[in-house]
Amino acid sequence: MPELPEVETIRLTLMPRVAGQTVEEVVVRETRLRQKVKAEFGVQLTGRRFTALRRAGKYLLFDLDDGRILLVHLGMSGCLATSADRTDRHDHVVFRLSNGVIVTYNDPRRFGCMKIIEPGEGELSDLGVDPLSSDFTPEHLRELCRRRRRPIKTLLMDQALVAGVGNIYASEILFRAGVRPARGAHTLRGREIAAIHAATEEVLAEAIRWGGSSISDYRDGNGNRGGFQDRFRVYQRGGESCGRCGTTIRARPLGGRSSFYCPACQK
Numbered sequence: 514m515p516e517l518p519e520v521e522t523i524r525l526t527l528m529p530r531v532a533g534q535t536v537e538e539v540v541v542r543e544t545r546l547r548q549k550v551k552a553e554f555g556v557q558l559t560g561r562r563f564t565a566l567r568r569a570g571k572y573l574l575f576d577l578d579d580g581r582i583l584l585v586h587l588g589m590s591g592c593l594a595t596s597a598d599r600t601d602r603h604d605h606v607v608f609r610l611s612n613g614v615i616v617t618y619n620d621p622r623r624f625g626c627m628k629i630i631e632p633g634e635g636e637l638s639d640l641g642v643d644p645l646s647s648d649f650t651p652e653h654l655r656e657l658c659r660r661r662r663r664p665i666k667t668l669l670m671d672q673a674l675v676a677g678v679g680n681i682y683a684s685e686i687l688f689r690a691g692v693r694p695a696r697g698a699h700t701l702r703g704r705e706i707a708a709i710h711a712a713t714e715e716v717l718a719e720a721i722r723w724g725g726s727s728i729s730d731y732r733d734g735n736g737n738r739g740g741f742q743d744r745f746r747v748y749q750r751g752g753e754s755c756g757r758c759g760t761t762i763r764a765r766p767l768g769g770r771s772s773f774y775c776p777a778c779q780k
């Protein structure tokens with residue numbers, strides 16, 4: 514599933530080709546995404562200009578010149594890319610822009626979402642702090658952990674608390690911070706919270722530098738694979754040796770998802 518670094522990479526790679534461009538045509542081939550694409554979707558977009566491309570957590574926000582916003586969530590397997598000549602049966606929505614660029618939304622599992630929202634509609638009001646924003650401070654994270662007894666990993670993945678982190682990056686962040694995924698958030702000491710905060714910024718920045726993680730479907734806005742999947746230290750490495758200490762990495766279910774950690778490096 515695309516997480517913050519994948520969505521940010523798509524934003525960075527798409528921006529130079531879509532910002533300032535007018536939508537000349539929208540073709541909706543498949544309306545049955547997680548929420549049905551509305552009948553008026555294409556009409557609302559055609560003739561509008563993209564003034565900016567922003568990101569909030571795992572959402573992409575295309576600002577339109579009429580004040581509305583095209584909101585995109587990639588779900589489990591969505592990709593938004595400028596396509597070459599190829600077409601695919603999972604290309605569900607296709608945009609043709611005034612500079613001739615074709616942007617295609619491809620989503621084999623169709624858990625994504627694409628809709629037009631009004632400014633101030635409150636669609637994203639329950640989204641937590643974006644970990645790349647200046648609001649994400651050690652103090653903010655300490656406040657989130659206070660009196661929350663749930664595992665720190667599920668707290669990091671709760672989009673209403675920290676927006677953008679999922680299973681991959683929560684696993685990698687906690688390894689680098691030396692904290693086990695199942696630790697109750699309320700038991701964390703100040704220095705551990707500071708380590709998790711620092712590791713969050715470090716891991717996300719590094720993953721963006723590598724163009725995100727391509728495990729199955731993910732491609733960036735130019736259709737290229739990411740490179741961070743080759744740098745995972747624990748994620749999907751259960752049974753392998755820890756690169757830091759040699760201990761066997763464990764895989765354990767936690768909150769319905771697999772959790773990966775080194776029992777020696779993480780306390």
Ligand SMILES: [Zn+2]
Nearest residue numbers: 755758775778
């Ligand atoms: Zn280790």
